[in-house]
Amino acid sequence: MALETAEQDPGSGVVPVFFLSDSTGISAETMGNALLIQFPDLVFDRTTIPFISGVEQAARVVEQIDAVVDAGLEPLVFTTAAEDAVRLELQKTRAPIIDFFDMHMSRVEDVLHRRGVRQPSRLHGVGDIKRYNNRMAAIEFTIEHDDGQSVRMLEKADVVLLAPSRCGKTPTSMYLALQHGLFVANYPLVDEDLEGTDLPEPVREHQRRCFGLVTNVDRLSRVRGERRPGSRYSSPEQCRWELRRAQQLFDAHRIPTVDTSSRSVEEISAVIIQHLGRSRPRSNRP
Known part of the structure; x- marks a missing residue:
C-alpha cells in the first residue's frame, strides 16, 4: 500500500524518493536512507510502497512513478524486490532506479557459483523466527512506552529517552526498535519536571538507562509553532527555558545527550547505540 505523496512544485528543490x-520495505528504506543522509542540503519527499505482490501491481507502481516524471520532477527510486518478474517490471520506470537486490545478488551468485532462490521474505530475514519475534516485541514495548504513556516494566528498557516536547523522542524510539530491536521508552520533560533538580519520579531508579535529547531554540520554536502557532508553548522564551533547564538536569545527573537539531534519526540512533556499546537488546531481559 502506497503512502500518499504530496504534490510538489518542480522548482521547489524537493526530490521525490x-x-x-x-x-516490508525496511531494507530499501535502510539502505536508501543511508545514502540520502550524505546530502544534508537536499529535501526528500519519501514514499514507501511495500508488498508489491505481482507484475500487475508493479506496473501500477511504475505508472505512479512515471506520473511524477511527467509532472516535470526527477524522482529517485530504490528497490529491493527479490522476485524476478516484479523486479523486471519495476525497472521499466523512466525514473532513475537503484536496484539493491540485483546489484548485490548477482555478485553473490557469481562468487558462490549458484543461483539464489530469490524469495522476497528471505531478503528480510523472516526465516529467523527468534530475531523476528524479538523485534516485534521491541516495537510493541516502544509503542506502549511512547511519550510517557506507560511506566510499566521500565526495567526492561534498553534505553529511556528524556527530552522536552518535540525534540525527536518518538521517531528516534521507533527507529531504534524497528531497525535494531531495542526496547525503548521515552518520557517527556514538562514544566513541573524542569522546575526541580531531581529526575522525574517514574524514571529516577532507571538513571543509568537514561539518554537526553536536546535541540536549539530556533528549531524547537519552529517545530512547535507548526503544531500550536502563537502559543506560549512555541514561544522562543519558553523553548529557551525548557532547553536550558533540561541540559542542567542532564548535567546534574551525568546523563549523556545528543543534539538532534542537525542530525537525522539514523545519526541520532547511531550516537545512542555507540553509547550503549551494543546494537542488540540485553540478553538478560525477562
Whole structure:
C-alpha cells in the first residue's frame, strides 16, 4: 500500500524518493536512507510502497512513478524486490532506479557459483523466527512506552529517552526498535519536571538507562509553532527555558545527550547505540 505523496512544485528543490519492495520495505528504506543522509542540503519527499505482490501491481507502481516524471520532477527510486518478474517490471520506470537486490545478488551468485532462490521474505530475514519475534516485541514495548504513556516494566528498557516536547523522542524510539530491536521508552520533560533538580519520579531508579535529547531554540520554536502557532508553548522564551533547564538536569545527573537539531534519526540512533556499546537488546531481559 502506497503512502500518499504530496504534490510538489518542480522548482521547489524537493526530490521525490520512492522505496519499493515485494516485502516490508525496511531494507530499501535502510539502505536508501543511508545514502540520502550524505546530502544534508537536499529535501526528500519519501514514499514507501511495500508488498508489491505481482507484475500487475508493479506496473501500477511504475505508472505512479512515471506520473511524477511527467509532472516535470526527477524522482529517485530504490528497490529491493527479490522476485524476478516484479523486479523486471519495476525497472521499466523512466525514473532513475537503484536496484539493491540485483546489484548485490548477482555478485553473490557469481562468487558462490549458484543461483539464489530469490524469495522476497528471505531478503528480510523472516526465516529467523527468534530475531523476528524479538523485534516485534521491541516495537510493541516502544509503542506502549511512547511519550510517557506507560511506566510499566521500565526495567526492561534498553534505553529511556528524556527530552522536552518535540525534540525527536518518538521517531528516534521507533527507529531504534524497528531497525535494531531495542526496547525503548521515552518520557517527556514538562514544566513541573524542569522546575526541580531531581529526575522525574517514574524514571529516577532507571538513571543509568537514561539518554537526553536536546535541540536549539530556533528549531524547537519552529517545530512547535507548526503544531500550536502563537502559543506560549512555541514561544522562543519558553523553548529557551525548557532547553536550558533540561541540559542542567542532564548535567546534574551525568546523563549523556545528543543534539538532534542537525542530525537525522539514523545519526541520532547511531550516537545512542555507540553509547550503549551494543546494537542488540540485553540478553538478560525477562
